[in-house]
Amino acid sequence: MNPLQRTLIEKAGHDNGFEYVLPGDAEHAALASARHPARVRVAVVEQGYEVRIDTGSPTLAQELARTFVTSLADANSFVLPSEALLAHWLRRAAALSQALPNQAVTAFEHQVQAELAQLAPPVAQNTEVLRMVRQRIGQQAYRQAMLDYWGGACAVTGLALAPVLRASHAKPWAVCDSDAERLDVFNGLLLAAHLDALFDQFLLSFDEQGRVLFSPELNTASCAVLGLSPAMRLRWMAPEHQPYLSYHRQRFMAGH
Structure with missing residues (x-):
C-alpha cells in the first residue's frame, strides 16, 4: 500500500463513520470510531479493496452481506471494487454498528x-x-x-x-x-x-x-x-x- 492509497482509505474512513486511524501494518489501514465498537482493516488488492471486520457486533457481517460481496475465504471480509463502494461499505457498517444490539x-x-x-x-x-x-x-x-x-x-x-x-x-x-x-x-x-x-x-x-x-x-x-x-x-x-x-x-x- 503506497502513501496515497493509505491517505485515500483513511479519508474514506474519516468521512464515513470511522474517524480514528489505529496502528496497523504496511499492508493494512486499521480504522475505528468512538461512536461504535466496530474496528476494520482495509487492504489494497487486485480487485480493489478488501475490508475485514476485526471487532463488532456478531451479526454485523451477516447484515452487510445483504448488500456487499464477501470474500470466499472469510465471511468477515468483503471485496469492494472501487473507492465509492468502500465509502458505501464503511458508512453502512458504521450505521449498523450503532444500531445493532447492544x-x-x-x-x-x-x-x-x-x-x-x-x-x-x-x-x-x-x-x-x-x-x-x-x-x-x-x-x-x-x-x-x-x-x-x-x-x-x-x-x-x-x-x-x-x-x-x-x-x-x-x-x-x-x-x-x-x-x-x-x-x-x-x-x-x-x-x-x-x-x-x-x-x-x-x-x-x-x-x-x-x-x-x-x-x-x-x-x-x-x-x-x-x-x-x-x-x-x-x-x-x-x-x-x-x-x-x-x-x-x-x-x-x-x-x-
Whole structure:
C-alpha cells in the first residue's frame, strides 16, 4: 500500500463513520470510531479493496452481506471494487454498528445519565420523572437505531421519506421485559405510517418468510384504499427477528 492509497482509505474512513486511524501494518489501514465498537482493516488488492471486520457486533457481517460481496475465504471480509463502494461499505457498517444490539442500549444509558445529571437531585430522583426521561430518550434512540438498521427506508415498501416512517415494536414497549428488548432493532420494523398503524393494532403481521398477513377486518375495499397488496413482504428478515415477529403473529391471530 503506497502513501496515497493509505491517505485515500483513511479519508474514506474519516468521512464515513470511522474517524480514528489505529496502528496497523504496511499492508493494512486499521480504522475505528468512538461512536461504535466496530474496528476494520482495509487492504489494497487486485480487485480493489478488501475490508475485514476485526471487532463488532456478531451479526454485523451477516447484515452487510445483504448488500456487499464477501470474500470466499472469510465471511468477515468483503471485496469492494472501487473507492465509492468502500465509502458505501464503511458508512453502512458504521450505521449498523450503532444500531445493532447492544450498542443502542449503551448509548441510551449514557444519554439518560447525561440528562438526569442536568436536573436538581430531588427532581432526578423522582420515580415518575425517571420513567418519563427513560421512555422519551428510549423511543428516540430506538427510532434512530431503526433508521440506521433499515437504511432510512420502510422495511416493506422501501419508501425513504423519514418524516412518514415510524419505528414499530413487534413486542410492545409496555410489555418488554427489559430495556435491551425495548431497544433491540430486531424487535420491530421501520414502517411507513399507514403500515405502522396497522402493525401496531395487530391488523397486519408477517409470516416466517416475511410475507404480509392481513386481518379479516381489512376487506378488499379497505386494502385498495390503503394500497395494500398480498404480494407485500419484508425487504429482508434476520433470524433474530423471528421470536419477536412470532409474538406479534400470535397477538394478530388472537385478534389483538
